[in-house]
Amino acid sequence: MKISISLAAALACVAGIAAAEPVAPAEVQYDEYGAVAQSLTGVAGDPANGKVIMGTKSKGNCVSCHAAAGLAEFPFHGEVGPVLDGVGDRWNEAEMRGIVANAKMTYEGTIMPAFYKTEGYIRPGDAYTGKAPTEPLGPLLSAQDIEDVVAFLLTLKE
Template identity: 60%
Template structure:
């Protein structure tokens, strides 16, 4: 009976503990701009990455970048580098770092930090007094970052 109770408690604990956990934005380790470790431990889905890149309320990467592989973009942006062949120019770790927070690679980048929650300048307080206090949620989830990176890794010359 004791052995059966012990086994049941081990199974219950295993079921309650997620197999993979998401890395919090403040815990992401950038090494020369690259992020070697997956943010989720789960492979990204390239199809979901396209959705993130083309959805206004998510990443909306195509507002600034051109991507030949995404033909259904009505007004592709031209103010950022084209992403065609990006997987030949950058490693997966470098792309993960750039998508998470491009300023860690390109200090003067105007690309938003998609996986950042702290360290923002809040000029709204001086004008409206309504800027939020404390940490903000990241623009994209860790899985959405992995999905975008998975799609970018398909963009070879």
């Protein structure tokens, strides 16, 4: 009976951890080099979904700027950003998470979008129409999307 109660308590704790809220964009802790050590969700990333996000225009659309052999089925690879082949050997998980969440924390002058940021930028429409939305804007990718993209990028080894 004691073992059953202990097991139930342990499972409840694990379920509580898994059900934890994702880290909000404004709460992400970047180190001095832009790395993010803590998972944004506490859930392992899905590399297969990360690959889809990277090639989907309405999501990450990473292939519009980057080329990678692992993304060959997605057309129209860009040449603006670096080739992603081998990035899994060049950066660790924390560094990769920081770059995907907000590359400007690592590379100050980069034109790569901050995929997990919701404040501190010019609102869409202000510079062109003067009719920017007034409601809060969400991040370009969800916390789990970031974890999935990072998981896929870590598979891109030399």
